[in-house]
Amino acid sequence: MKETAALPAAASGVWVFAEQRAGIVQPISHELLARGRRLADARGAPLTSVLLGPAGDDGLREMIRRGADRVLHVADPALQDFLPEPYSAVTAHLVRERRPDIFIAGATTTGRTLMPLLAVLCHAGLTADCTQLEIDPATGELLQIRPAIGGNIMATIRTPLCRPQMATVRPRSMKPAPPDPGRAGEIERLTVPPELLRSRVRRVAFEPADDEGGGIQKAEVVVAAGRGLKKGANFDLVRRLARALNAGVGASRDAVDRGWIGYPHQVGLSGKTISPRLYFCAGISGSVQHLAGIKTAEHIIAVNLNPDAQIFKVADYGVVADLFELLPLLTEKLEARKKSARAPGTEGSG
Ligand SMILES: Cc1cc2nc3c(=O)[nH]c(=O)nc-3n(C[C@H](O)[C@H](O)[C@H](O)COP(=O)(O)OP(=O)(O)OC[C@H]3O[C@@H](n4cnc5c(N)ncnc54)[C@H](O)[C@@H]3O)c2cc1C
Incomplete structure (x- = not known):
């Protein structure tokens, strides 16, 4: 059976892909929430943050304080570190089940690896490295804006036929959303079928790059x-x-x-x-x-x-x-x- 994402009319909500490292929610997640909140408000839709792997309660609640209406958390230990197969399988599973209209991630090593895989699994498009994201007031579509042709023009890309509309944005291209201690939201802790967690790749060790500069x-x-x-x-x-x-x-x-x-x-x-x-x-x-x-x-x-x-x-x-x-x-x-x-x-x- 062809695995096709929901048709535009059935899709709803804005999702951001949050990242954790060693259980700590990474700043890119808060930057994405700032962008996601603007998009969700323009669409009159809820904003959901998806986090895979371990994270403390406070890290999850912080995402609500910074703009999420709902946090979907899959804490399985198999998702502790980023591995392309289980991460894309689990994310695609959630997308098929819940049918977001828009899904954005950071143009980080994780986001740049995950989102193309997810786009293939969901038969959706993907615009990488956007500098700006807007909602078209006439159609409600996501306008994915990024430099093109050697940086000489700014191209606006739309995805009218497939859902979710997917884009990655560069880290630090938007200030993190400030926390609002009074914001309320929901944390959903999910389990997924074990076959989604299999990986042919194993994490052996992590060596930080020689970060000169x-x-x-x-x-x-x-x-x-x-x-x-x-x-x-x-x-x-x-x-x-x-x-x-x-x-x-x-x-x-x-x-x-x-x-x-x-x-x-x-x-x-x-x-x-x-x-x-x-x-x-x-x-x-x-x-x-x-x-x-x-x-x-x-x-x-x-x-x-x-x-x-x-x-x-x-x-x-x-x-x-x-x-x-x-x-x-x-x-x-x-x-x-x-x-x-x-x-x-x-x-x-x-
Ligand atoms: C696809 C693409 C991607 C690119 N990506 C990047 C990128 O990531 N980053 C980037 O920087 N560029 C990028 N460029 C290149 C960019 O177009 C410019 O060529 C580059 O930024 C120019 O560098 P510059 O300002 O050092 O040099 P110049 O434009 O030559 O400017 C030198 C400046 O120094 C001033 N100056 C000279 N002497 C002195 C002095 N004694 N005291 C004070 N001021 C002085 C001059 O008045 C001049 O304004 C990219 C280009 C393309 C096509």
């Missing part, structure tokens, strides 16, 4: 530079300033392509999406592809010689200056401040 996705402050640095050795200026600010080091693709710094530092469409409290960048023009990576940065300070640089259109503070003069000056001030703050009996200055 990877810290920029977690850093509160990121100092970045681009082609304006003129040569790779000048990244020392950036690193020194970053140290003074306890910041991560980012870069434009141009700087990475020239081999001045490693790819893990790249910010933008084909690099990392970051969400620091402060993004300080120098010698970066502000191409659309670069800006795609800093949309959720809280504050942006840009240094550029060219007063018409695109980066100034998004910067909260723009400094028209030569980075080779400004960066060392700023670093010296910050270092002196740090030093005096450490010295007993002295007060910070500057």
Whole structure:
């Protein structure tokens, strides 16, 4: 028998795929709830969060506080770690039973692996790496918006015939939904048929990648530079300033392509999406592809010689200056401040 997902008329509700690691609900789940809540409100539909594997009660309740109306939790130990076969089989089972209209996941390693498998199992479509999701007010369809043709256009993709309408969105492309302690919702603890939990793949061990530069996705402050640095050795200026600010080091693709710094530092469409409290960048023009990576940065300070640089259109503070003069000056001030703050009996200055 052909396993076809529900026809559009029968499908209802917005689902998000929450992730846990070692039983801890991951931040991507709260980001997805923020997006999911907007979509569910626009559709006048309930928002459901699906979580596979172990998670504490508080983690589950936190998802309700952050926007879920219902949490579907399958806690079986076989789902402790992400394994493509049982995860896709269990998720497809839930989709067939409950027929969500929209199902979104993070474009994380898990989401990028799970969602294509699920799309095949449910005979649905999938738009990967969306930057924006909207509801078409005329049709109620999900508008899946993402860069296309080398990032030169924004494409809007619809799924009129299959359900669920499925999309992945980049981590940190939306702020997590803030918790509302008064929100009420339902937690459903489910068991699934044991045959769904079989896996031909076994998890042997987990070794974190050598995360050189990877810290920029977690850093509160990121100092970045681009082609304006003129040569790779000048990244020392950036690193020194970053140290003074306890910041991560980012870069434009141009700087990475020239081999001045490693790819893990790249910010933008084909690099990392970051969400620091402060993004300080120098010698970066502000191409659309670069800006795609800093949309959720809280504050942006840009240094550029060219007063018409695109980066100034998004910067909260723009400094028209030569980075080779400004960066060392700023670093010296910050270092002196740090030093005096450490010295007993002295007060910070500057
Ligand atoms: C499919 C695709 C994906 C891409 N993905 C990414 C991505 O993920 N990230 C990314 O960054 N780019 C990406 N790009 C490349 C992007 O289009 C730009 O080419 C790149 O961002 C430019 O890098 P830049 O700002 O360092 O260089 P430039 O655009 O050359 O800008 C250098 C800036 O430095 C300034 N400057 C020069 N000297 C000084 C000085 N002494 N003091 C102060 N300022 C100075 C200049 O005025 C200029 O504004 C992508 C492109 C494509 C087609």
